[in-house]
Amino acid sequence: MAFYYRQGEVPKKRHTIFMKDNLLLREEVFGLNGFSGRYSLLYHLNPPTRIAKVGEWRNNLIEEWNNAGYRHHKLSTSKLRKSNDVFLDRIPLIFNEDVIISYAKVDEGESKLFYRNADFDEVYYIQEGEAEFRSVFGSIELVQGDYLVIPRGTTYTFNFKRYSELLVIEGKQVEIPRQYRNDYGQLIEGSFYYNRDIKLPNLKTFNEKGDYNLVVKTSEGFQSITLDYHPFDVIGWDGYLYPFALNVYDLEPITGKLHQPPTVYTTFTANNFVICTFVPRLFDYHPNSVPISYYHDNVDADEVLFYSSGQFMSRRGISKGDITLHRGGHVHGPQPGAVESSLSKRGSYNDEVAVMVETQRRVKLTNYAKEVDDPSYPLSWYIP
Template sequence: MVFYYKQGELPKKRHTVFTKDGKLVREEVFGINGFSGRYSLLYHLNPPTRIVRLEEWKDNSIQEWKSSGYRHHKLSTSKLRESNDAFLDRITLLFNEDTFISYVKTSEGESKVFYRNADFDEIYYVHEGEILFKSLFGEINVSQGDYLVVPRGSTYTFVFKKYSELLVVEGKQVELPKNYRNEYGQLVEGSFYYNRDIRLPTLRTYDEKGNYRLVIKTSNGFQFVELDTHPFDVVGWDGYLYPFALSVYDLEPITGKLHQPPTMYTTFTASNFVVCTFVPRLFDYHPQAVPISYYHNNVDADEMIFYSSGQFMSRRGISKGDITLHRGGHIHGPQPGAVELSLNKRGTYNDEVAVMVETQKRLKVSLYAKEIDDPSYPLSWYNY
């Protein structure tokens, strides 16, 4: 959950007549999980139900790389092509029924369409770039190291101020971890970040008429519709459901005398997966500590890591922008020589930034991933 927030003009009471310049303002209850989940009340200049034309349906079923075997993978996003659009042409690399993990490279420019993801909340991690996120809730500037969390059903678009690269994680029930929140929703002492670190949208209202294209995404395709009023016609809203940003550089890792598990770095929880962030921190400081990860075999989980910046102590042959997928049932951990190297680093500063998605169900590898896969990676603990 995110705390109560309001922007713009609101009527004194919900569900009552609200006029602006003599015109009736239209109220929308925007909510998830029925009428007992999180929601916001939005006040539109025009009825939000107006659609001029239902345009085409475009299939977007992701093709699985069925002969990839069951093994660890290393994917190099540096080999991916640029996307034509950050929403319509994101490249899905790993997926299952709970999540789609995709990558986008895009040049400077403004999106020509408005977006709405009907099925999944979206977590964008900005690996590189500067972006103005525009939505019916308002605008947020994001740049390198920012997460942008967009609740499913939100209408939004992007202005890319420069070349940008984004990791996109789609999932249901993306929330701030429950153990960070007290019964009032405030983030408790000792949690990974504080309410103040969460950056909220600033409302900007567009009272405009014209031709606008909106695309509604489901898990297997896109429905295009045409509108004749600007979708960001909201003059005010309040509630608990809205997009927000959080910088990985505002995260507050708790470092240990001995090695801490990834759970210490949980940033968001979601339905059947968690997102953790490895951020700059001090290495473990016990005089005999092994300051990097031990070998591990989390049988019930698949683990994707995106390596964003800094020095990745436990890995060899990993570049910025690479993705690894470590499979439950196969053992993984520090690569040869990494433990020995780490022993001189006790108590020193480590500048790595990496995003981890750990899923409870197996991830499928897409045919796009096949094109950027390093088939020698499973043997990298032997051949080095």
């Protein structure tokens, strides 16, 4: 996060003795990029190094769809099975060295495990459902349309209040775009969203003993460990590194006389990819505008688009929850007839919501993607 935040009790000076009810609290420096990146200071009732048991290791290597070729794809998440666990059993669909894009369908209920991703920041997009995110930093109430951004290394869990579907994006250096921030971290006038739109964690401290199972994920697998204390034993913390949420319906789209490029909808930047959000907005209002995306080929990028809700004017045959992958080096854009039908929409309102992940390196598909792929999709622009 780009600005300072504080919850609970913290001492006047860092790295000093801090007592609570005759107990010496344990300070943790939680940070990225060694000791030169963003960090927070957390104050625990127990040493955060304390592990009662080391459990099993489970490999989690992604199986690539080796003969996928090099073409456009459409994947239907409606055909995916349910996930037994949002962390252990999410279904990876698209990936490369920088990003993993997965999907999860989970039933109502409280997660029995605690989670920690050691290698990647995580972005959960709540496509459907409602949940309470619980973490060592505190809790955030999540509803449909929320992005939840979790820094790598954060210990957390979920309580799903009803059946939920989530798009999950894993990568490094997921941040609020630099162009939206001034030198003090305040979001500037004209940015896509403002500081008030960001939902921050509310701290709740647990001082409980028992067996608590924590799963630590790396890029290659899962390591289970058991703690003999509740991991959310923090009585206070402060700093610049913590989870937060943002709802797509609070975003403030930039519109104009002529069609705007996807860059104006950049929501988060990351290492070698960006996350953009197309949200309800006015169509272009120049008297001769074409209020629909132009044909384009971003040669150096692959474009992944998740269709969340609304009417997708540029495409037919797209359903809520579908994912398209448009390959750099192949042109894509409106389907036949879409440009002509859009001309009557000038100045009117578009109600679509879609999440776009644009990568700077080529992505691969998994065998799970193969199961829900529409092989006829590359021909959807062709009318004989």
